Structure formats: structure tokens, C-alpha cells
Amino acid sequence: MIPILGALVIGFGGIAGYAFEMLEREDNRHVIDLIGNAAHMHLILGTNPTIKTLGLNKVLFSKIYNMRMQYMAYSKAQAAERQKVGLDTDRKDFFYYLLNARDPETGQGFTGPELWGESNLLIIAGSDTTSTALASAFFYLVHNPSTLANLTKEIRTKFDDVEQIHTSPELNSCHYLRAVIDESMRLSPPVGGILPREVLAGGLEIDGHHIPAGTVVGVPHYAIHHNPSYYPDPFTFNPDRWIAESPAETKDTVALAQSAFCPFSVGPRGCIVINFGENLEDIFVAKIVPFFEPRRSWVYEICERD
């Protein structure tokens, strides 16, 4: 599922404004693997920057290091292709705005390497996260038939046809859909590890401890999302915890759960497209669940029976 959804997200939501043709062309499919491995390398180096400073990544993690380098070459090629199209396009994709951007003081636009950096970031930040979120939502749904049935009912009550599903007030009113997706991202946050932050001059007080300047701090989203003080029975998939009208919940318990929920991170370095990311997930899940009726693979059923 991850490769298929990853391909869909990259192919149709890509930075370049044209399909990357990963479903149609087999020779493009290796990129999905590159993205997964590059994300893995980012996680390791982001959490342990010293590994990169000492150049140990090439030795200790040679396979993912090489795949990351191939991914970098791929994203550079995509940026170059898109630059050739320039502003002469009807489609206002991310690059359209990047190519148009000017420094208000100098009047300078982004340089080639800067655009490549953006391409490198956007392809991975937009595809790996969204495909992981969707894969986990489908995983929990097919393993929880009553949730799947409730969600199917909610979407079928609001929509008669798959073509009616797009960003709209009707889609926003599917509260159970949002609860299912939030609960999936709580249990399996697409960015689950530490997002490192360096303590600035003067140090920082955290929970009664003084942390000196220069220290790298961070809390993994996975740990926050499994903290029982915010999420009772934290390893259970329970979309009802996001709905105040559910029998076991109140407005206060839902507010408490929301206060710690941070799959897109928070603050100025948080995800640039929280609403877009959420909307994309809503549309995919709402289109697929009632109209394609996903279920566990028969292989899984046999393995579990034996």
C-alpha cells in the first residue's frame, strides 16, 4: 500500500505540477524506494548530527546513504526539468511561486541550488508523510471492522458517488472520518522521531531542569502520542477519543487529547501545509473506503488462522 499511495501522492501532488508517472512507467518506481531510504537517513542524521559531521554515515549506513544520494540526484533533475518550464504554465504549483519569489531588499530570486534544496525537501516532506498517514489509516481500518463499518456508513450517508468527494463543507462535516485519521496519526505518526532543536544562548528551563545553550533537545512525537496522561489505554485504536459526544468522552477529555496531538509539529518550524495535508488524507480515505471496500488480504487471514 505504501508504494501505491506514495506514487499517487508524488505523481499527482508533486511539486513539478505534472505526473511523475510512477504507476505507468516501471523504470520510475525505484524512486519510491529512494524516498523511503532517504527519509530513513534524514531521521538518523537529524537525531545524531555528529554521525554526519564525522562522515560515519557513509560507512555505517552505506546502503541508505547511497540511496539518499540517488534521491538527491533525482530531486535535482526534477527541479531542473521544472525550471525549464518556468512561469509559462497554467498550473500554479509550488515551483510557480518559488520561481516568482523575490527578496524584498535585493530583488533577487532563488538561486539554482536553493531551488534544488526546495525540490529535495518538498518531494520527501509531501510524499513520505502523506503515504505513511494513509497506509496507517487503512491498516487500522481493515483490522477494526466495526470502525470500518461506521466510517463507511458516515461517508455513504453524505455522498452517493465517488466523484462528489472533494474539499467541501460536506467533507469537513465527516467528524468520524477525521477522528479515524487523527487516531491513526496518533498511533503511527508519519514523523515519529525527535525533531532536534538547539537551545539558544542563556539556556532553557525544562520541567525544573536547566538545559545549557548548545544542547540539542527534542521529544519524539511517538512518545507524546502514547503518553497515558493524555491518551488513556494509549496503544488501543479508538477514534471515539476524538469525539466529545462518544459515551466515554467529554469536551474536556477531547480537549486534553488535542492539546498533545502534534503530527505536523507546532510553532514556526511546523508543517507548512497542515490543512492541505489533512484535506488530502480526508479525500483519499473518503473515496476509497465506501466505494472500493478495502479489507484484509486473504494471505493475512490464512496466516492468522494457521
Ligand code: HEM
Ligand atoms: C500527513 C501529512 C504530513 C505530515 C504528518 C507532516 C509533518 C511535518 C512535520 C512534523 C514537520 C516538521 C519537521 C521539522 O520540524 O523538522 C513538517 C515540516 C514540513 N512539511 Fe510537512 N507533513 C505532511 C505533509 C506535507 C506536505 C503534503 C507538504 C508539501 C507538499 C509538506 C511540506 C513540509 C515542509 C516544506 C516542511 C518544512 C517546514 C520548515 O522547516 O519550515 N508536508 N511536516
